[in-house]
Amino acid sequence: MTVELSFPPLLSGHRLEGAADPFEVAQAQAAAGCDAGLVVYNLRPTTLDAAIVLAPEVPLQQAMAMLPVCGVGFQNALGALSPPEVAVHLEWDGTVRINGARCGRFTPAAATTDPETQPDWLVIGLTLTLWPESDDTGHQPDQTALYAEGCADVDAAQLLESWARHTLVWINRWSEEGNAPLHKDWRGMAHGIGEDITVAGKTGTFLGVDEDFGLLLRRSDQTDLIPLTTLLESSP
Template identity: 65%
Template sequence: MSETVTFPPLMTGEAAGSGQDPFDLACQKAELGVDAGLVVYDLGTDVLRAALVLAPEVPLAKAMAMLPVCGLGFQNALGALAPPEVAVHLDWDGGLLINGARCGSLRIAASTDAPDAQPDWLVVGLDLPLWPAGDGGDTPDQTALYAEGCADVAAPRLLESWTRHCLHWINRWDEGELKALHTEWRGLAHGIGEDRQQAGLSGTFLGVDEDFGMLLRDDTTTHLIPLTTVLVQD
């Protein structure tokens, strides 16, 4: 697609070249010192991929909040464009669900994996299938945007909306509105109260701590799984 995409103030866009993964490209540019606010994107015919470069001035453990922040941004963005009956939920590790089925994901990388270190950069990527791959009946737990009543949602407009809503939540997070962030996220979180396996542990997903670490309760104790465990490693 060659449609013009307009980004909010403080953000700039760059289309990825053919065959380039916007997430990998954004990480490379961040490593070379590009300014925060760059959005690298690919508006393919069957998938929307984008990555946002950030530079939170806090330790990584707290900066990981950018994953749920961008998840809220996605739900708000699609909610503004899709029919009202379309339901979006967010998995703790970045998975996206539309009408109860898996539909793409968010992923996150940073310049460091040390929780107490302030990262030089952080990148959040969005991968969203627009059209199903093959026969959707083969994978009933997987879906695509246009298979869920969202055929009128143009990918460029969704990308614009996602960046605007991400910026809104980033600003609220930066202003210390953590309670609002947690409240909104918990209302969209998938699987709280259900059994789950994560990081080699099994138990009931109770919720998250102040830094969005997973609280997983087994028969004897409650484990805290830091959100840093979902970082994409080089």
């Protein structure tokens, strides 16, 4: 018997099955005018896929803070359910690392790509690998799965419910207090600051982020600002 998940007030769940993609379905639902707070999800044996529909009341450039909001919410959720030695870090582009290896990703999409326009909707998708595709993981040492990292007792449905709750807490805090608390917590779990990375076809040193979480990339004698809006996926 399938048990429907429980979400906090202001959020509602929409369960999918089979090969249906929550990220695509959430965008379609958002474009059709669904209420903000819809959480579309598909719990497969090897992956947790979900997406949340948001309706920002600020221009897209500021609304993109929902990407790190969802990441910090996930870290808080898994931290409450997993053993204390399990480490979660977040890459600027939405990649989730568990114990140093890539394990999942957050992906944004919006009704507009204009940074100065208030979007009708914003969708943040989550894909998390629960089990590795193969028992032979030595060929991809930088890839991992949740249950291969000491989290075998973490129930995927419970993790999804917890992520929704913690993300809602952070949305409310961001609305009331702005970016400062989010900056502080995100930076404490950010991966790659001070290292050389390649983003948007540019290679340089990842210095950190600006007030809107735009990436600061130091290249020789100049520093480039790469806004979060460059990460937006095209709507289906």
